[in-house]
Amino acid sequence: MQLKDRVAVVTGAGQGIGAAVAKAYAKEGAKVAVIDLDQATADRVAGQIVEAGGQAIGVACDVSNREQVEAMAAKVNAEWGRIDILVNNAGITRTAMLNKMTPDQWNQVLGVHLTGAFNCLQAVVGGMIERQYGRIIYVTSTAGVLGTIGQINYSAAKAGVLGMTKSTAKELARYNITANAIAPGAATPMTETIRTDERFKEKYLDRIPLGRWAEPEEITPVFVFFASDASGYVTGQILAADGGLTIH
Numbered sequence: 001m002q003l004k005d006r007v008a009v010v011t012g013a014g015q016g017i018g019a020a021v022a023k024a025y026a027k028e029g030a031k032v033a034v035i036d037l038d039q040a041t042a043d044r045v046a047g048q049i050v051e052a053g054g055q056a057i058g059v060a061c062d063v064s065n066r067e068q069v070e071a072m073a074a075k076v077n078a079e080w081g082r083i084d085i086l087v088n089n090a091g092i093t094r095t096a097m098l099n100k101m102t103p104d105q106w107n108q109v110l111g112v113h114l115t116g117a118f119n120c121l122q123a124v125v126g127g128m129i130e131r132q133y134g135r136i137i138y139v140t141s142t143a144g145v146l147g148t149i150g151q152i153n154y155s156a157a158k159a160g161v162l163g164m165t166k167s168t169a170k171e172l173a174r175y176n177i178t179a180n181a182i183a184p185g186a187a188t189p190m191t192e193t194i195r196t197d198e199r200f201k202e203k204y205l206d207r208i209p210l211g212r213w214a215e216p217e218e219i220t221p222v223f224v225f226f227a228s229d230a231s232g233y234v235t236g237q238i239l240a241a242d243g244g245l246t247i248h
């Protein structure tokens, strides 16, 4: 077991990639806090983990809300005494062409991906510094590297996450805390339009050297690696599990 007795907080774990990561961490022996907007959604995934023999709790929390994030971290610390691993996975899209994008659509996306990740980082980092151990994992996207039509907000947020990853890595290395980012390929409902809409599907698939979409479970091993002791000498890196889409 690569994460035995580690405590992990996975945001946006009520479905999709986050849920798959939470389950993979539990299988590797971690105690997992499943964070999502709605308590019932978080509890559902936590319940599935417990049913499978793992340890998990569900915590309702909007990561863009600082008070809720602080309360969430306090709850996890009260339950398990520490937080060793943070996965900043919660995400949304608000798609619109840039001349039609509303300030709300811009702010909401930056609020979850950037402010949300920053809130969670600050809520857990004090304990990690004290214990001289931590694994911070950000979730970026090929959109942050290549840009995407209709997603200037999302592309900006995901490019911002890359900057956060590198700053976090440089600043926290002295405390034995690593920070890395994963750029998943298209999987889960978030990317349903590009995977199913005839206008985009073939064009997008043609650009993926492996020639197929990802399953969330194909991306989780990278999350396990960055959370584990095996990645102790790896920090500030971006790993794209994207079927080769971003090969330059």
Ligand SMILES: NC(=O)c1ccc[n+]([C@@H]2O[C@H](COP(=O)([O-])OP(=O)(O)OC[C@H]3O[C@@H](n4cnc5c(N)ncnc54)[C@H](O)[C@@H]3O)[C@@H](O)[C@H]2O)c1
Pocket: 011, 012, 013, 014, 015, 016, 017, 018, 035, 036, 037, 061, 062, 063, 064, 088, 089, 090, 091, 092, 112, 116, 139, 140, 141, 142, 183, 184, 185, 186, 187, 188, 189, 190, 191
């Ligand atoms: N799906 C993909 O193909 C893909 C590709 C590249 C990057 N990503 C990134 O991976 C991450 C997960 O994506 P996914 O496809 O699993 O998404 P998803 O939409 O399936 O799940 C995201 C989860 O985050 C939760 N969430 C949204 N806002 C939140 C908030 N403010 N606070 C707490 N939870 C919140 C949602 O309720 C949902 O359960 C996101 O950061 C996304 O940008 C996804």
